[in-house]
Amino acid sequence: MKKLICVIIAVLLISGLFVLSFLGESNTEVDVVDEKYYENDFKGIELNVFNWGEYISDGSEGTLDVIAAFEKKTGIKVNYTTYESNEAMYAKIKSGSVSYDIIIPSDYMIARMRTEGLLKEIDYSKIPNYQFIDDRYMDAYFDPENKYTVPYSVGMVGLIYNKTMVEEEPDSWGAMWDERYKGNILTFNNSRDAFAIAQFYLGLDVNSTNKADWDKAAAKLKEQNPLLQGRVMDEVFNKMEAGNAALAPYYAGDYLTMADVNPDLGFVYPKEGTNIFVDSMCIPSNSKNYEAALMFINFMLEPEVGLANAEYICYATPNTEVIDHPDYSLAGNEILYPENQDEIKTEYYHDLDDETRKYFEKLWEEVIIN
Amino acid sequence: MTKAKSGQVALNAPYLLWAVAFIVVPLIFVAYYAFTTADGGFTFQNIITFFTHKQYMTVFWRSMLYALWATLICLLIAYPFAYCMSKVNMSSQRMLMLLVMLPMLMNLIVRTYSWQQILERNGLINKLLESIGLEPVQFLGNAGVIIFGMVYNYLPFMILPIYSSISKVDKSLLEASNDLGCNAFGTVRRVILPMSLPGILSGITMVFVPCVSTFYISRQFSDGNIKMIGDVIEDKFYRSSVPDYNIGATISLVLMLIILISLAVVNKFSDGDDESGGGVVI
Structure with a gap:
């Protein structure tokens, strides 16, 4: 009898889970500009898409499942995989062991991949919706002739702070060297971004190829070591949301996500300047589709x-149709689309030559291993 | 006769193929990268670089030291535990065994991550401390907590082999020891301890090896501040903007050598104890 009851309970639980999973089914219906465009004879082919993690609307909480919607509309099967850094993606493409059809690298990585011949030119005549891209993002330094890229998402780095843990609202990167916040400061666990903060603070060029500049920045970072709680990437969400640290540099869009959870968090674009990036869709040269x-x-x-x-991503979009969309909840958001955007000093990262990269990676090792 | 032999070869072939494809070939790759430059020329420079590089040596000795501490602490906790476990009645033994095994059914990363959340500045323990009026403690970010993480994660690997070798000790030997006038402590020292040596040795290897190559635990428990050798390997292949497969492979090779050496040492000690059956499990 006891066994029978157990079995019944188990069956009920499992079927309950099934029902729940159906209830949570996401939206895959989408209205497109030109329904005819998607008529094709690609049925059955597989498209390999390689994107940043958490960088596409995936159907969670009733949002649009973009990949599923695309598969439904076109009959193309999408193999969707994700990466965690430009470098990890680059290493995979460069090794040539896998062929991808879509990648979404950042500016400096696009510049490198373009010069190394790893990207295919894009035939814009086949992408009618390209007209929606804001002119502001055309002719960028990494694709001066607009041949290889379609901008996807735009972001800027800023300083996130916990209002209950700082004594005054910071306006400078100097806060990251403030003795008062010892043990409560987080920074990037990524050489380029961590160096950039020291470089902006010291007024150095983030794209410098002068070794002395990098030495100065490295010395500044070593000064910061005793004040740091740690070097983190995505762990920063939990840290800041739970109030475990006072200061952390991170991307503006991600601040919005954190501030939803912890309203004590504030955000500032430091006066010395900051990094801006554009992630763009590209087609690798070994794409088969x-x-x-x-x-x-x-x-x-x-x-x-x-x-x-x-x-879903909460980053600024280069798509004018989206910015003007009546349903866009982030339209006019002062963090993503600041009114004084032109007054904020921003720098793109450029792709540095091999020697400089090796040099600053060596310095980085000295900073982080102690 | 020959027919039987060829049949045997055919039966073995799939396993051999498996071993070559997934063990030997990757090892050759590691060795290849370790002994070549970025352009593919043969060199010993990577090995020299590793052993003369201040940062790498810091990390190397740190990994060894932490792993030794973790192994020692595991042994000190596990032996009495395993001993007591073998003394209680059968159903309690099964229960204890289940309790030891249970955390292992959960993924290491999930367990480590949960502990990090518990130990955080605003984590469960500090919330408790604050609610009874104590100052919060900074648990994360020091050597102790990383060693704690390793002990927590790998303790079952020490308990299980020791328990299995202690419970194999013939009861009549213990009775004999008693009859011949040995007290309880003497019995443990003169009979049980020597006979459970194979279990201890295999426990030591099973804890030391994963500890010395740890990387995730140190990163989570020190917020990336304290690097271990595994972290540096990960950085070399994965995080750096100039991935250096050659140095990465060299460090991996050195790590493998350490593991092989520790296995050899342990095997040497356990020689001649074959009858008692324990031996090295790995």
């Missing part, structure tokens, strides 16, 4: 898809 890749890019630019992605 060029035409389908173009279709995917066009789909990502659909106003409704772009809207879902912009809402």
Whole structure:
């Protein structure tokens, strides 16, 4: 009898889970600008998409499941995989062991991949929705002739602080060297971003190829060591949300996510300047499904898809149709689209030559291993 | 005769193939990268760089030291535990065994991550301390907490082999020891301890080896501040903007050598104890 009851309970629980999973099923219906465009004979082919983690609307909490919607609309099967850094993605593409059809690198990585011949030119005539891209993001230094990239998302680094733990609201990177916050300061666990903070603070060029500049920045970082709680990347969400640290530099869009959880958090673009980045969709040169890749890019630019992605990622979007969309909850957000945008000093990272990179990585090792 | 032999070869072939593809070939890759420059030329420079580089040596000795401490602490906790476990009645033994094994059914990363949240500045323990009016403690970010993390994660690997070798000791030997006038302490020291040596040795290897190559625990428990050798390997392949496979492979090779040496040492000690059956499990 006891056994029977156990079995019944187990069955009920499992079926309950099934029902729940159906209830939570996400949205895969989407209205597109031109339904005809997606008529194709690609049925059954597989498109390999390689994107940052958490960088696409994935259908959680009733949002649009972009990948599933694309598969449904076109019959193309998408193999979706993610990476954690430009460098990790680059290493995979460079090794040539896998062929991807879509990647979404940042500016400086695009510059490197372009010069190394790892990217294919994009046929914009096959991407009608390209017209929605804001002119501000055209002619960027990493793609001066607009041949290889379709901007996807834009972000800036700022300083996140916990209002209950700082004595006055910071306006400078200097706060990251403030003795009062000893043990409560987090920084990037990534050489380029961590160096950039010291470089902005010292008024040095983040794209300097002068070794003495990097030495100065490294000395500044060593000074910071005893004050640090740690070097983190995505762990910063938990840390700041739970109030475990007072200061952390991170991306503006991610601050919005954290501030939803912890309203004590504040955000500032420090006066010395900060890093801006544009992540763009590109097609690697060893892509095997060029035409389908173009279709995917066009789909990502659909106003409704772009809207879902912009809402999900919380970064600024280069898609004008999304910015003007009546349903866009972040339109006019003062962090993503600051009114004084042109007054904030911003720098793109440029791709540095091998020697400089090796040099600062060596310095970085001296900073972090002690 | 030959027919039987060829049959045997055919039966073994899949396993051999497996071993070559997934053990030998990757090892060759590691060795290849360790002994070549970025352009593919042969060199010993990577090895020299590793052993003369101040930062790498710091990390290397730190890893050894932490792993030794963790192994020692595991042994000190595990032996009495395993001994007591073998003395209680059968159903309690099964229960204790289940309790030891249970955390191992959960992924190491999940367990480590949960502990990090518990030990955080605003974590469970500090919340408790604050609620009874005490000052919060900074648990994370020091050597002690990393060693704690290793002990916590690898303790079962020490308990299980020791328990299994203690419980194999013939009861009549203990009775004999008693009858011949040995007290309880003497019995443990003169009979049980020597006979459970194979279990201790295999426990030591099973704890030391994963400890010395630890990387995730140190990163989570020190917020990336205290690097161990595994962290440096990860950085070399994965995080650096100029991935250096050659040095990365060299460090991996050195790590493998340490592991092989520690296995050899332990095997040497356990020689001649074959009858008692314990031996090195790995």
